[in-house]
Amino acid sequence: MAVILMDQTWDFKSNPVHFIVYAGLSNKASDLDNIIKPLLDTYQNIFEEFNDKTVQGIILQRDRVKRGGEYLWVRVEKAEELEVGLQAFKDSDKKES
Numbered sequence: 001m002a003v004i005l006m007d008q009t010w011d012f013k014s015n016p017v018h019f020i021v022y023a024g025l026s027n028k029a030s031d032l033d034n035i036i037k038p039l040l041d042t043y044q045n046i047f048e049e050f051n052d053k054t055v056q057g058i059i060l061q062r063d064r065v066k067r068g069g070e071y072l073w074v075r076v077e078k079a080e081e082l083e084v085g086l087q088a089f090k091d092s093d094k095k096e097s
Contacts, residue, residue, distance in 0.1 A: 010047035016056040016079035024063045024071040032062045039074065 023035050040052040056079040065071070 005043075005046050008047075010049040012054070012076070012078055013049060014051070014054060016054050018056055018077045018079045019058045019060075020075040020077070021058065021060045022063060022071075022073040023060070024065040024069060024073075026065050026067040026070055028064070030062075032060055035072070036060065039072075043076075 019036075019039075021035065021039065023032065025032075036058060040055065043050050044052060
């Protein structure tokens with residue numbers, strides 16, 4: 001099953017976003033990092049409002065699948081959770097000082 005993004009809107013405006021990506025790859029030699037740049041470029045081509053400089057974080061996980069079962073599952077979220085996590089990290093650093 002494929003989901004077409006062409007008629008979708010970019011609801012995040014210029015807010016920071018977080019990508020969560022699961023990739024089902026059949027080729028054991030496939031580099032996981034080779035997925036991200038083309039994916040972000042595709043989003044920029046589809047969504048005029050999207051700029052990859054707004055991406056604050058990416059969770060990327062590979063799943064080994066049999067040939068013919070390859071997939072790419074993508075979810076985009078507003079990056080509020082990352083901002084909260086970053087603040088908690090900064091706060092913990094202050095406590096150690």
